[in-house]
Amino acid sequence: MAREHDPTAQGLTGPRLGRDFFAEDVLDVAPALLGCTVTHAGVTVRLTEVEAYAGLADPGSHAFRGPTPRTEVMFGPAGHLYVYFTYGMHWCANVVCGSDGEASAVLLRAGEVVGGEDLAAQRRAGIPRRDWTRGPARLATTLALRGDQSGLDACMPQGPLAFHAPVERVPARRIRTGPRVGVAGAGGDAAAYPWRFWVDGEPSVSVYRPAKPRARRSDT
DNA sequence: CAGTTGATTCGCT
DNA sequence: GCGAATCAACTGG
Numbered sequence: 001m002a003r004e005h006d007p008t009a010q011g012l013t014g015p016r017l018g019r020d021f022f023a024e025d026v027l028d029v030a031p032a033l034l035g036c037t038v039t040h041a042g043v044t045v046r047l048t049e050v051e052a053y054a055g056l057a058d059p060g061s062h063a064f065r066g067p068t069p070r071t072e073v074m075f076g077p078a079g080h081l082y083v084y085f086t087y088g089m090h091w092c093a094n095v096v097c098g099s100d101g102e103a104s105a106v107l108l109r110a111g112e113v114v115g116g117e118d119l120a121a122q123r124r125a126g127i128p129r130r131d132w133t134r135g136p137a138r139l140a141t142t143l144a145l146r147g148d149q150s151g152l153d154a155c156m157p158q159g160p161l162a163f164h165a166p167v168e169r170v171p172a173r174r175i176r177t178g179p180r181v182g183v184a185g186a187g188g189d190a191a192a193y194p195w196r197f198w199v200d201g202e203p204s205v206s207v208y209r210p211a212k213p214r215a216r217r218s219d220t
Numbered sequence: 221c222a223g224t225t226g227a228t229t230c231g232c233t
Numbered sequence: 234g235c236g237a238a239t240c241a242a243c244t245g246g
Contacts (some may be wrong), residue, residue: 051238060238062231070231087239088228092237107238127241137239180238 006115007044012114013037013164019155021163022078026052026097026104031177031197033095033106035170036116037163042145043123045133046113046166047108049198051180053094057102060180063103073151074103079163083140083150090137093145095154095163109136112202176200 007013017036022029030052035124037046053061055074062084063074073082074096082094104178111133113120120142124132133139140146154161177194 053238062238065232068232084238085230086237088230088237090239092238107237131241135239 005039005042005044007037007039007115007121007162007164010115011167012044012046013039014167015165016157017155017163017165019077019079021153022095022097023099024097026054026102027195029097030093030106030195031175033163034197034199035166035168035176037164037166038108038111038143039115039164040149040160042116042119042175043143043189045111045139045143047111047116049110050076050195051107051109052097052195053105053107054195055098055105058104061103061105063105067103074105075101077153079153079155081143081145081152081154083147085147088135089138090135091146093140093143093149107136108139109196110134110198110202111139111170113142127179171189174200180206 021032024032029078031044033047033050035046037044039171053063053141054062055061059066062071070084071082074094076096078096078098080096084094085091092107094103094105095126096103104200107114113129113132118191120132121129123144124142131138132142149161152161153159153162176198178196178198179194180196
């Protein structure tokens with residue numbers, strides 16, 4: 001069962017996205033990624049929720065305090081993968097966007113599996129299908145994206161990672177925006193900007209916990 | 221169905 | 234040492 005998964009052969013995807021696409025402004029790239037597909041390790045996911053991070057100028061971005069060994073890839077050319085580890089157990093995947101050195105990125109938050117379902121089911125055994133790609137860490141797990149894949153170039157024609165434009169673009173009226181989720185600097189101006197984008201009416205995008213304080217005091 | 225809490229490693233100060 | 238771009242399990246209704 002080493003059959004190759006070719007999403008394009010199933011009519012699931014449009015043209016492969018090149019570096020010039022990701023090099024645009026991150027706030028333009030992020031909504032444009034909705035409906036696009038990502039293919040890696042035999043599974044194809046159609047993106048339904050993403051979140052933009054505006055590099056050095058963004059207090060919520062990992063790049064805010066300048067380059068570190070971890071975030072180095074963010075400061076490189078667009079179209080590369082930035083994968084980070086969080087909460088002691090989860091991997092999350094971003095695509096670097098914008099101009100070279102800008103260090104912007106789009107976090108892949110949710111989607112739906114549209115190809116390689118057998119492999120995805122195997123990879124996510126015991127988990128309800130709806131939860132396979134609901135949330136950034138689940139999405140990364142289903143696509144088998146971990147720290148090893150950080151820096152991977154998504155713009156190599158024959159590369160292992162592929163972004164494809166949707167066959168039919170998501171109508172603008174179905175794209176909704178909102179504040180970010182779970183970002184530490186939520187109290188600042190950054191929270192006021194709608195940097196999260198999702199496709200309305202998608203089961204894969206559930207009402208995420210609104211930016212709620214982690215702990216509550218017993219007094220008042 | 222909705223809300224709460226524990227888990228558990230890495231990166232940076 | 235502390236906090237984190239989260240998830241899964243468990244609770245009560």
